[in-house]
Amino acid sequence: MIATLEYVEILDYSEKLGKMVLESDVMENYKKSRVALDxxxxxxxxxKAFTEMKSHYDDIQRFGRYHPDYNEIMKKVRSTKREMDMNERVASFxxxxRNLQNLxxxxxxxxxxxxxxxxxAPKDGAALTDTGCGHGGACGCAS
Structure with a gap:
């Protein structure tokens, strides 16, 4: 592609826009909450506990309700996620x-x-919403 003055100008504007986002209050809050979380x-x-439990969940998903530990693991996944989500640092992060994604x-x-x-264009935090497993609902989830 041949770079024209207009093309270079568009790239300059996009760099300025990116810099403005990086210097915004929203990004500053995101960085602070990330450091606090880390x-x-x-x-x-x-x-870590949720990630480990999620790996068990992924294992039983191949068999669904027919897996012998399905109900037990599903309960544990939900309770582990709830416990993680209720943590102040996780919630603020x-x-x-979400605020950064909205911006x-x-x-x-x-x-x-x-x-x-x-x-x-994406809207309403579409990048952060759970859209199912990616199998188009074939597994029974709410794709």
Whole structure:
């Protein structure tokens, strides 16, 4: 592709926009909450416990309700996740993450709609919502 002055100008504007996001209060809150989360030993233990439980969950998903430990593991996964989510550092990080995602979604929509109303852009935290397992509902989840 031949670089034109217009193309270079667009890249310059996008770099400025990226720099503005990196220097925003929303990004600063995200960074602070991430550091606080990373330094919180209890939160890290809860995250590790949930990650380990999630691996068991992934193992039973192949068999679904027919797995002998299905009910027990499902209960443990839910309780471990609830315990992790109730931790103050985890909760504040999730809020900061959602706020940053909302800012990025707004910017994406603004840029997309300034080109054309027909261009699709993420909205309402679509990147953070659980959209199922990716099998189109074949496994019985709410894809």
């Amino acid at each position: 330094e919180d030993i209890e939160a890290q233990q809860l995250i 999730k809020i900061a993450e 990025l979604d707004e910017i994406s929509q603004y840029v997309a709609h300034s080109v054309s109303d027909d261009i699709k």
